[in-house]
Amino acid sequence: MTTRRVNLNTESADNYLKAVFALGGPEEERVSSTALADRLGVAPASVTNMLQKLATSPVPFVEYESRRGVRLSAAGRRRALEILRHHRLLETFLYEVLGYPIEEVHDEAERLEHFISERFEERIDAKLGRPKFDPHGHCIPALSGKMSKQTSRPLSDIEEDGEFVVDSISDQDSVLLKRLNAHGVTPGARLHVLRLSQEEFVLRAGGRFKPLQLPLSGAGAVRIRPND
């Protein structure tokens, strides 16, 4: 019984590795099959299947022990960061050069990230002047694969009311993103925050922006850092 070698240079493998990276968090903790199934919108059985392939490839992309979740191997991490770099450079490019509305960049980048060449990556990076952050405030991994750790925290974590600077905004929910943008909640903006209750927040950005009331889930999409 010869083990046939499978091809893992696929869009699907890219997406699994990105998901493991995202869900593992800064500590790169093990990620469960169900969490991946949830995030990727596939059945848990499909996840198990792909994880087994990713783990048993000649160059393994994940460390996987049955029923104990996965974490990325060095090769898997490299691959995830490569795709993440494509994604964030594309978002920046679509926003800056092509004038996309902020809430539309993510979906387009999500598709194209798998199909651009290294040349395309290099050319848009050059055109943009080697940007360090995407339009959501997320750090763009370097070509070398290096990426600085986040020091910000979710707005939903604050105990005290006060004034903060917007670090970054999640790109996952385009409706929320559009609303936040319309209220001036953009990376670098100064923000007055009132926590009405465990569940409700009121934000006001500087300038002529109207205040905005957000539920806990919405506040979780905004990351902040101290005001200067």
Add this chain to the structure above:
Amino acid sequence: MTTRRVNLNTESADNYLKAVFALGGPEEERVSSTALADRLGVAPASVTNMLQKLATSPVPFVEYESRRGVRLSAAGRRRALEILRHHRLLETFLYEVLGYPIEEVHDEAERLEHFISERFEERIDAKLGRPKFDPHGHCIPALSGKMSKQTSRPLSDIEEDGEFVVDSISDQDSVLLKRLNAHGVTPGARLHVLRLSQEEFVLRAGGRFKPLQLPLSGAGAVRIRPND
């Protein structure tokens, strides 16, 4: 036995339709399975299979009679032109905005043409100022699907020596394309042509360009029109 409906919104279907369009020529003649197999680099059996799917879809993309070749239906033609528009806009964009070398635009466009959104198409079209021609001199189909017929002829067809204007250059062979470019054979260039024999041509572009000797196959890649 219910006929299950197949999904034909795929990269593969795109490529078959483009190939039928290209091989059908200006008269849109029927195209044979082997010609398609050759062009697409797949087995003839694979072509038959796809043509049957394209022909029997609820909205047929081709007219197909067994062993008599195919031609595009109205819907198939629309789809082929849509992808061709993506392709040529992308080539123009890569060349003009991202500074790609001319011989590299085709392969990148060939992949991306299937994955860009209508928004992306619109934005690069706008950025480029609604161009009518790609960097190879090929006409970019309008959004409406209208495209003017070619009036040029292949350089390989000339009977007389003389002076001509370069209309367009095939993007299929990147090595040849690079060489032609280096010798000033670019769309709009004025060209002195000598036909040495049935098989050999000598071209010289205006300016400080060196003359270039080409075999019949190379001359077939250049289309010309009369000098004003």
Add this chain to the structure above:
DNA sequence: CTAACTATTTAGGCATACCTAATTAAGTCC
């Protein structure tokens, strides 16, 4: 008119990437 050749189609498989249903392993609770 039939044999031979060539083009095309049919039949049967394989790989990727999904799915559902059934099974098994791991915790939790009494």
Add this chain to the structure above:
DNA sequence: GGACTTAATTAGGTATGCCTAAATAGTTAG
């Protein structure tokens, strides 16, 4: 420690898009 509950895996199947080999149709040559 056995009964529940939940997470995860295995088993078996589907769709796309390709393949090779075998069969067949159409065409040309004697």
